Amino acid sequence: MNDTKTIHDSRASRTRRNTAWLAGWTVAWLVSMALAVFGPRFIWDSNLVLTIPAIALNLVIGFGMILANIRHLKGLDELQQKIQLEAMGFALGVTVVVGLAYSTLDVTNVIPFDAEISNLVILVALTYLAGVLVGQRRYA
């Protein structure tokens, strides 16, 4: 029992550590994104010598965030992984279908404004969140 409990505690603490690690990478990525977007506009007056490294830094941190997310997912147990997989499948499907329809509305001039990728990011985030909530409820 003690051995099993020790294993469980280490798994639980590993999941907590993985979650904190992922949160850290996500915050760093958001900060680097803000720097890459607003830096040229408000800090260094569109100087390419600073803008290109800022975008490169954002990319590098973004890949770090992806690896942290993979590690987080691998640390979950099999039901938690299933919930995540179903939520990601739902979010990907909705985003591709709605995103292409949205793009078509733009290129056919049905809508009077440009289709912005930021809208798709919001859509994927909301559908992923909804998918996780539905999964949590389904297996509660």
Next chain:
Amino acid sequence: MKNRLKVLRAERDWTQARLAEELDVSRQTANAIEKGKFDPSLSLAFRISRLFGMRIEEIFEDEG
């Protein structure tokens, strides 16, 4: 898939949290398996079988 986890757990006077600890899964997963909402993988089914000292088919019943 039906199973006898609740009975086996009750015989040992274990909580779901204790069962989850023993199986090294989250409490949500232990609860979902017990209620038949989630079928465990083969490796987890073997862990359950070892934990209770029974064969898998003595714990799980295929409804198909």
